[in-house]
Amino acid sequence: xxxxxxxxxxxxxxxxxxxxxxxxxxxxxxxxxxxxxxxxxxxxxxxxxxxxxxxxxxxxxxxxxxxxxxxxxxxxxxxxxxxxxxxxxxxxxxxxxxxxxxxxxxxxxxxxxxxxxxxxxxxxxxxxxxxxxxxxxxxxxxxxxxxxxxxxxxxxxxxxxxxxxxxxxxxxxxxxxxxxxxxxxxxxxxxxxxxxxxxxxxxxxxxxxxxxxxxxxxxxxxxxxxxxxxxxxxxxxxxxxxxxxxxxxxxxxxxxxxxxxxxxxxxxxxxxxxxxxxxxxxxxxxxxxxxxxxxxxxxxxxxxxxxxxxxxxxxxxxxxxxxxxxxxxxxxxxxxxxxxxxxxxxx
Amino acid sequence: xxxxxxxxxxxxxxxxxxxxxxxxxxxxxxxxxxxxxxxxxxxxxxxxxxxxxxxxxxxxxxxxxxxxxxxxxxxxxxxxxxxxxxxxxxxxxxxxxxxxxxxxxxxxxxxxxxxxxxxxxxxxxxxxxxxxxxxxxxxxxxxxxxxxxxxxxxxxxxxxxxxxxxxxxxxxxxxxxxxxxxxxxxxxxxxxxxxxx
Numbered sequence: 281x282x283x284x285x286x287x288x289x290x291x292x293x294x295x296x297x298x299x300x301x302x303x304x305x306x307x308x309x310x311x312x313x314x315x316x317x318x319x320x321x322x323x324x325x326x327x328x329x330x331x332x333x334x335x336x337x338x339x340x341x342x343x344x345x346x347x348x349x350x351x352x353x354x355x356x357x358x359x360x361x362x363x364x365x366x367x368x369x370x371x372x373x374x375x376x377x378x379x380x381x382x383x384x385x386x387x388x389x390x391x392x393x394x395x396x397x398x399x400x401x402x403x404x405x406x407x408x409x410x411x412x413x414x415x416x417x418x419x420x421x422x423x424x425x426x427x428x429x430x431x432x433x434x435x436x437x438x439x440x441x442x443x444x445x446x447x448x449x450x451x452x453x454x455x456x457x458x459x460x461x462x463x464x465x466x467x468x469x470x471x472x473x474x475x476x477x478x479x480x481x482x483x484x485x486x487x488x489x490x491x492x493x494x495x496x497x498x499x500x501x502x503x504x505x506x507x508x509x510x511x512x513x514x515x516x517x518x519x520x521x522x523x524x525x526x527x528x529x530x531x532x533x534x535x536x537x538x539x540x541x542x543x544x545x546x547x548x549x550x551x552x553x554x555x556x557x558x559x560x561x562x563x564x565x566x567x568x569x570x571x572x573x574x575x576x577x578x579x580x581x582x583x584x585x586x587x588x589x590x591x592x593x594x595x596x597x598x599x600x601x602x603x604x605x606x607x608x609x610x611x612x613x614x615x616x617x618x619x620x621x622x623x624x625x626x627x
Numbered sequence: 628x629x630x631x632x633x634x635x636x637x638x639x640x641x642x643x644x645x646x647x648x649x650x651x652x653x654x655x656x657x658x659x660x661x662x663x664x665x666x667x668x669x670x671x672x673x674x675x676x677x678x679x680x681x682x683x684x685x686x687x688x689x690x691x692x693x694x695x696x697x698x699x700x701x702x703x704x705x706x707x708x709x710x711x712x713x714x715x716x717x718x719x720x721x722x723x724x725x726x727x728x729x730x731x732x733x734x735x736x737x738x739x740x741x742x743x744x745x746x747x748x749x750x751x752x753x754x755x756x757x758x759x760x761x762x763x764x765x766x767x768x769x770x771x772x773x774x775x776x777x778x779x780x781x782x783x784x785x786x787x788x789x790x791x792x793x794x795x796x797x798x799x800x801x802x803x804x805x806x807x808x809x810x811x812x813x814x815x816x817x818x819x820x821x822x823x824x
Contacts, residue, residue: 426680427709500674506682506709543697543822555824601675601788608712609698610682617695617819618683618702618710 314386314518314525315359315575323365326352327385330370333491334599334607335391344368347598348389350588351410351516355387355532357587358580377402380517387529388517391487399520406515407530412611412620414508415447416486418493421503423480428507432457437470437479439463447510448483471495485512490605506610528574535581537623538563539590541614546589549582563626570626581626591621662739662753663761666782666800676714676787678802683710692730692778692806692814694796696723697821699788701778701796703809711809713802716786718794725820728772730812734758737768742775745793766800767807771816778816779803 318324328336328348336346344366353363369385380388381402392398393413394406417428417436425431428451438445440463452459462479464470471492474482484492486504493499516533518526539545542560544552552564561567564582571580588594592609596602600609613619676699687693689706696717702710717723736758746752756762765780778796780803781787787799798806 427707500677503679506680508682541822543824548824552824557824560824606675608679608681611684613683617698618685618693620684 314522315528318359318386322360323367324352324356324359324387325369325385326355326366327369327371327376327379327388327390328352329390330372332391333494334487334603334605336368336389338368338370345598347411347594348391348516350594350598351389351533352387354536354584354588354594355529357583358528358532358535358576361577361583361587363587377404377517380404380519383519386518386525390517391514392517393512394515398517403520404517405520405526406513406517407526408533408623409513409515409621410533411487411514412508413485413487413512413514414611415444415483415510415512416489416508417481417483417505418474418489418502419481419505421501426503426505428505428509429455429457431459431481433459434481435460435462435479437462437464437474437482439467439470439484440465442484443510444483444485451509467492483509487599487605487607490599490607494604506608508611524575528576531574531626532584533591534623535563535584535626536588536591536594537614537621538626539581539585540592541616541623544585544590545593546586549586552585553582559625559627661783662756662763664782665760666765666780666784668800670784670799672714672784672787672799678714678805679712680705680709681712682708683712684708685710687815687817690810690814692810692816694778694816694818696725696790696796696818699790701798701806703806713798713806714787716781716788716792716797717790718792719790723790723820724776724794725818728774728776728816728818730769730778730810730814730816731772732770733807733812734768734770735807736762736766737764737777737779738762739764744775748793765797765803767803769803769807769810769814778806 328344331337334346336344336348338344349368352366356365357363371379371390376388376390376392377398379385394409399405417431419425436448436459438448438461445463462473464473470482473479475496486508489504493502493504496502516529518529542563544560544563552560553566555561558567562570565571565578565580569578571578574580595609595612599605599607609619611619612621615622683702683704685693685704687704689704691704693702693704694715695702699715699717701713701715704710738758739756739762741752761782763782765782768777768779770777776794778798780800781797784799786797
């Protein structure tokens with residue numbers, strides 16, 4: 281009798297322990313509660329670059345600004361109607377994906393290239409492209425060249441150990457052009473080599489070249505060629521298996537791109553709320569309720585546009601014509617205005 | 628015959644609608660026009676408005692001019708995914724139009740005859756001004772179809788990047804001269820506006 285009770289107790293105990301373990305594993309693996317935790321915390325946890333001009337940089341008071349920073353502010357605006365409800369966590373390149381996996385942040389908005397291996401190896405998801413970057417070239421304006429195909433015989437400075445070095449080699453080989461590689465282990469040494477004339481072209485990601493140009497004596501004496509020789513689609517990153525959160529991140533990006541295409545800006549949002557154009561009404565929430573399916577209020581997109589702006593506003597303010605970087609919209613222009621930024625419709 | 632006439636009338640109306648800026652009747656000083664002011668050639672254009680080769684994806688053939696007024700840029704399509712981009716000044720609120728036209732005439736140091744619509748709004752303007760450095764049309768003008776609009780130079784290089792004109796597109800004199808030398812009469816000009824709410 282006693283033995284039987286013991287056995288039953290043991291069985292029940294084991295069953296409970298197994299259930300708890302299974303629940304814990306399920307929770308760990310299928311965590312679908314990021315939105316809930318974000319709301320409870322009253323802030324979005326946003327992983328950003330430790331300091332990259334135009335993309336994410338803190339001032340001396342710890343206020344963050346930049347293109348990647350504004351994206352997290354947009355998510356906060358959609359959820360809280362308050363773009364300041366973001367806690368920024370500066371992450372370096374090496375452990376950014378692990379920090380996201382271990383839930384130190386809700387979103388990684390840190391100039392990260394979307395690639396297949398990064399999604400599959402780290403169990404992550406890149407919901408939508410924020411910025412199409414790519415390796416390119418900067419040359420002295422005096423060379424009077426406006427195409428990378430005219431770089432035959434150039435001496436090209438690159439940073440050793442980067443993918444840029446490989447892209448440069450591929451580009452010259454594919455196009456049957458000759459070049460001389462001048463490699464340096466560190467980026468500032470690469471710039472020094474270029475400045476001292478040891479090379480007459482420098483290659484890095486184009487967004488980086490614009491930042492480097494700012495620090496050259498006379499920026500106007502250097503031009504960045506419009507050609508991109510590699511694909512570096514920069515995108516925010518979230519964990520897999522939290523589809524509700526992934527949808528919020530994805531549609532925040534698309535709301536900003538659609539807003540630009542429809543001509544809705546932070547300045548005319550009140551006028552847009554009175555619009556009778558169906559596309560505009562669906563986006564700002566005066567017709568139907570597309571926010572509800574995301575677990576957000578009806579005016580989720582209007583909040584984003586009011587507090588942060590549309591895609592073009594965010595671009596120009598941080599990295600484009602209104603910023604020191606002055607990067608032309610180029611490939612990041614809307615699909616109907618010379619670029620490839622294209623958002624599925626909200627309907 | 629009647630058919631042709633009504634067709635003609637319809638197309639003229641359509642063209643009119645396409646190119647109709649909402650013409651305000653208020654007499655308004657136009658900060659972009661300063662007849663007689665000699666252009667300051669030493670003025671350094673802010674870097675974002677300087678002529679530059681950029682990535683530009685389009686199905687329009689090379690040689691086409693595309694004006695994106697909300698951006699304040701004029702693109703000369705080069706093909707192969709690129710375009711030469713010029714900073715421009717555009718029409719102020721209410722003087723913006725969009726459509727497809729062709730360059731109908733080119734002129735160096737053009738004379739300026741402000742159109743009747745402009746005189747009505749700004750009666751202080753001269754009725755005629757001979758071409759030259761003090762002329763608001765600047766060094767070159769590209770006439771667009773049969774409209775009153777032009778792509779022209781300016782004696783106010785500081786207005787590049789702003790919306791002040793009566794619907795014309797202005798470039799600094801060095802840029803309009805560069806563009807003038809690259810495009811023939813008959814060049815297709817596409818003008819795009821930000822969509823209306």
